[in-house]
Amino acid sequence: MVDAQYFGDGLTYLNPSDLKGKLIAIEGTDGVGRSTHIEMLQEWLEVQGYGVVTTGWTRSNLMSKTIEMAKEGNILDRWSFSLLYATDFADRLEHEIIPALRSGFIVLADRYIYTALARDFVRSGNRQWARDVFGFALVPDLVCYMRIDIETLVLRVIETKGMNFWESGMDLRLGSDLYDSFKKYQSLLIEEFDKMAEEFHFEVIDARKSPDEIQDALRSKIQPLLTANLRSPSLPSDRLIHPA
């Protein structure tokens, strides 16, 4: 991250200029296969000799339990819904992501602020507030958006883990049952992700393809970042071909 930047009003007490690593965000709706592909990417990068740190949505030490509890109690209003995620993200940004980037790691983020922006927009119809709240986020070096259509997603989710209350946006009362609600909610999210993909220049990966094809597509997007700035993982003997 040679010219690391904050998304909006940044952390005034933290200068992002000395971050040597790379921040790669993998975005996409629920059930699109993000975590599986992140595991594979980590393996691929580590084999090449890169240090990798992964960070996942709601996985912060500070907030993961709180968010679970809040979801169980269904006690969330629109603002605290977004603010809980913002707190979780801030905790991971300052305690995991920035320290790792400073030490030269590649950080693979399973979801990034765009998930929160999409969810807030679907609930409020207003884009500005959530973008202001997440102003302290670092702009990633690369955002890969695993795009899927709603019909394929519905089948895949039913086949695997099933639909749950929050992934169906049941708090929004969009449909009469879990299935209808899931379909409407996830369609709205996909629509907003598609808009953001243009605005923020996501790399769009077709997530309807086979896992191997998706993984290849992800790697081909990540590869150029590696050769650009990190120390080349190639062996030092390469440099001895033309001695001074």
Next chain:
Amino acid sequence: MSNPPSQIMTPHPYPGKLIIVEGIDGSGKSTQLLLLHKWLESKGYKVFFTEWNSSELVKDTTKRGKKNKSLTPTTFSLLHATDFASRLYHEILPPLKAGMIVLADRYVYTAFARDVVRGVSPEWIRKLYSFAIIPDMAFYYRVPIETAISRVLGGTRGQFKYYEAGMDMNLHPDVTESFRLFQSRILDQYDKIVDEFQLMPMDATKDIEAQQNDMRRLVGEALKDYKPRRGTHGRRTVFWRRFDVSKSE
């Protein structure tokens, strides 16, 4: 950034009244609000009280974060905003809609003063709280730092808490000295906020009774045209109760 920050929050359209107090620790604002509460109730008003950092949603998290000292200026700030959002939605808006008087011990101005001293951007914190509503009355209890220190030390608490003294900022190893430095900076921020958001400055060095007389006079004037909702057993309540039951099923 086209709006000045003071216009980011909106006035509320509800029949109730929101009265808030601000001031540093040891300013005596909570005592004044308690006495006001008693007075309003004695006059027959329906009153609801809410306090900074008290929501069920994040209270334990904040406590845990403070205990293991893992909070950063930004997570500290966001947790308090989450607390506020939750209380606004569950504790402040419903009584205002029902026409009650809501008394709040600390409001968004606490965050504007304290979090900025901790190091977050003044613009960011104002945008963060832009969903808040403008209170009908906002009192600021202004007190010299030495008075606040002797009140906290001589009072029921007898000592400073870690975060209240700003010990997380490494201003000074001595807790009293740290409190002095930290709270002085907060006082400077409050002075700016009083102008920006037109808070009512109150002289918090006066006797408790004298201060309370001033407060009651001001509140009394402001409530002249306020029609308190009475008859909690009227038809309307029954309707809402029924409505509530069918909705939660």
